[in-house]
Amino acid sequence: MSEDARRRPDGRQPDGRGGSGAPRSGSGRSGGAPGSGGTPRSGGAPRSAARASGRPPGWRPRRTSGDPARGVAFDVLRQVDASDAYANLVLPGLLRERGLDGRDAAFATELTYGTLRGRGRYDAVLERCTRGRPLAELDPPVLDVLRLGTHQLLAMRVPSHAAVSETVSLTRDRIGTGASAFVNAVLRAVAAKEPEAWLTEIADAADPAGTDEVARLSVLESHPAWITRALRGALLGMGRPASELADLLRADNANPDVTLVARPGLVTPAELAAEARSLGAEPVPGRWAPTALVLPGGDPGSLPAVRHARAGVQDEGSQLVALALAAAPVLPDGADPADGRWLDLCAGPGGKAALLGALAAERGATLVANEVAPHRARLVRQSVAALPRDVVDVRTGDGREIGETEPGRYDRVLVDAPCTGLGALRRRPEARWRRQPGDLAALGTLQRALLAAAVDATRSGGVVAYVTCSPHPAETTLVVQDVLRRRDDVELLDAVAVLQEVAREEVPGLSGPMVQLWPHLHGTDAMFLALLRKR
Numbered sequence: 001m002s003e004d005a006r007r008r009p010d011g012r013q014p015d016g017r018g019g020s021g022a023p024r025s026g027s028g029r030s031g032g033a034p035g036s037g038g039t040p041r042s043g044g045a046p047r048s049a050a051r052a053s054g055r056p057p058g059w060r061p062r063r064t065s066g067d068p069a070r071g072v073a074f075d076v077l078r079q080v081d082a083s084d085a086y087a088n089l090v091l092p093g094l095l096r097e098r099g100l101d102g103r104d105a106a107f108a109t110e111l112t113y114g115t116l117r118g119r120g121r122y123d124a125v126l127e128r129c130t131r132g133r134p135l136a137e138l139d140p141p142v143l144d145v146l147r148l149g150t151h152q153l154l155a156m157r158v159p160s161h162a163a164v165s166e167t168v169s170l171t172r173d174r175i176g177t178g179a180s181a182f183v184n185a186v187l188r189a190v191a192a193k194e195p196e197a198w199l200t201e202i203a204d205a206a207d208p209a210g211t212d213e214v215a216r217l218s219v220l221e222s223h224p225a226w227i228t229r230a231l232r233g234a235l236l237g238m239g240r241p242a243s244e245l246a247d248l249l250r251a252d253n254a255n256p257d258v259t260l261v262a263r264p265g266l267v268t269p270a271e272l273a274a275e276a277r278s279l280g281a282e283p284v285p286g287r288w289a290p291t292a293l294v295l296p297g298g299d300p301g302s303l304p305a306v307r308h309a310r311a312g313v314q315d316e317g318s319q320l321v322a323l324a325l326a327a328a329p330v331l332p333d334g335a336d337p338a339d340g341r342w343l344d345l346c347a348g349p350g351g352k353a354a355l356l357g358a359l360a361a362e363r364g365a366t367l368v369a370n371e372v373a374p375h376r377a378r379l380v381r382q383s384v385a386a387l388p389r390d391v392v393d394v395r396t397g398d399g400r401e402i403g404e405t406e407p408g409r410y411d412r413v414l415v416d417a418p419c420t421g422l423g424a425l426r427r428r429p430e431a432r433w434r435r436q437p438g439d440l441a442a443l444g445t446l447q448r449a450l451l452a453a454a455v456d457a458t459r460s461g462g463v464v465a466y467v468t469c470s471p472h473p474a475e476t477t478l479v480v481q482d483v484l485r486r487r488d489d490v491e492l493l494d495a496v497a498v499l500q501e502v503a504r505e506e507v508p509g510l511s512g513p514m515v516q517l518w519p520h521l522h523g524t525d526a527m528f529l530a531l532l533r534k535r
């Protein structure tokens with residue numbers, strides 16, 4: 001496993017949970033288990049269960065592909081649990097290694113991501129099927145295999161007999177015959193009720209009086225209660241009604257579209273679309289960002305433009321905030337109208353640095369892309385590889401020091417702060433179970449220090465963009481308000497107005513001056529953007 005596959009997306013070391021998740025029995029063998037998968041049941045799951053699992057309307061059953069796909073899903077779950085790996089980083093390598101593509105790869109992907117996202121819901125069901133044995137006492141590989149089986153039974157249209165027998169055979173193959181009888185009995189108990197009945201039962205158990213929406217939605221939509229509560233607070237804090245909470249949680253459980261960015265000056269969206277079409281895909285322009293192209297299906301890595309870093313995979317929300325920073329009006333500093341020095345303070349892995357670098361190159365500006373983690377700085381170098389050499393200077397260092405070492409140097413500064421990532425849960429299916437409320441305090445201190453350093457490094461009249469992929473007020477508005485309260489050399493700009501200017505069409509639901517995007521409203525990650533100008 002690569003170093004980055006084990007690290008958090010914010011570059012910090014794993015949170016130390018790996019020890020407790022270490023398997024008590026081996027899951028060592030690689031390679032798929034023998035036997036073929038079952039075919040989907042014709043009736044399918046009830047509609048409300050499909051909604052609850054985040055499946056789109058019109059979803060059709062797919063042919064299952066047998067145990068190679070289940071074996072891959074199991075191995076990813078084990079790495080996520082025992083090594084703090086990231087599913088989206090581990091899965092593609094395992095699919096390649098085992099030669100899975102097409103439907104088999106799609107089945108393994110749905111099984112992996114769906115099981116990880118649905119863990120809370122499935123554990124609530126499993127607790128009722130283990131004859132009083134607490135889930136915490138089960139061997140972690142056994143618990144993973146039970147979750148895999150439960151996902152097939154409750155959210156995929158795999159016929160019950162196939163879901164049970166294939167999962168039992170996977171257990172025998174990977175864990176041992178001892179565990180297979182137990183897995184068989186538990187999964188039979190899960191299969192004994194329809195998905196709809198299970199949802200009703202676990203929701204009623206979580207909220208017997210029908211008065212605790214957070215508890216009910218947490219178990220139904222499979223989010224830890226503290227995150228559900230935080231997202232509810234985030235909606236209210238940005239002027240959205242609490243009634244949107246269920247939609248927001250469901251959006252976290254849906255598979256996001258693959259969105260590409262056509263980096264200006266390197267490839268146009270039309271050229272990128274032509275490349276994608278020549279490989280059989282049917283791309284559509286992004287709704288908001290003029291640089292975006294949505295790719296329904298297909299492997300973006302197979303496009304030459306992506307392979308050569310003229311384009312990249314990037315959420316539209318991320319594209320919009322980078323475009324907004326580049327478009328924000330900077331004021332001249334005395335007689336000097338300079339706009340030539342840009343800084344990305346926290347650049348790894350480099351998606352926004354590549355877009356900003358491309359925009360900087362078009363305008364004759366340069367970009368310093370700073371990143372504290374060396375292995376992530378290497379990723380930044382890869383993402384800017386297609387840009388002329390003298391445009392982006394990738395550095396490794398602590399962004400908190402730049403305010404002192406280079407005061408007043410930059411015209412535009414991006415602080416894409418390390419954060420909980422609560423706005424990108426749909427892309428990081430395991431993140432919701434790994435994050436802890438205690439993470440907020442440590443991150444808050446770092447976020448404030450980075451924003452303060454960014455302001456110090458900005459020249460008078462220059463602009464700072466403070467960005468997070470979390471909507472949690474402790475990481476967004478409170479950080480910005482705190483820095484504004486503590487210093488009188490910076491003012492808040494209307495980020496909504498700037499964002500609307502760069503968007504292809506008016507982005508609804510923004511009340512300003514700070515921008516909060518939402519997966520359920522905009523189909524983007526829940527990106528936050530504040531623009532500040534140095535006085």
Ligand SMILES: C[S@@+](CC[C@H](N)C(=O)[O-])C[C@H]1O[C@@H](n2cnc3c(N)ncnc32)[C@H](O)[C@@H]1O
Pocket residue numbers: 009010011012318345346347348349350351352353370371372373376397398399400416417418419
């Ligand atoms: C949200 S990510 C940035 C994502 C990036 N802008 C992109 O679009 O690809 C935050 C980054 O900040 C880095 N980071 C954390 N602490 C830092 C510090 N003190 N100075 C600079 N970078 C830091 C993390 O390693 C991580 O790569």
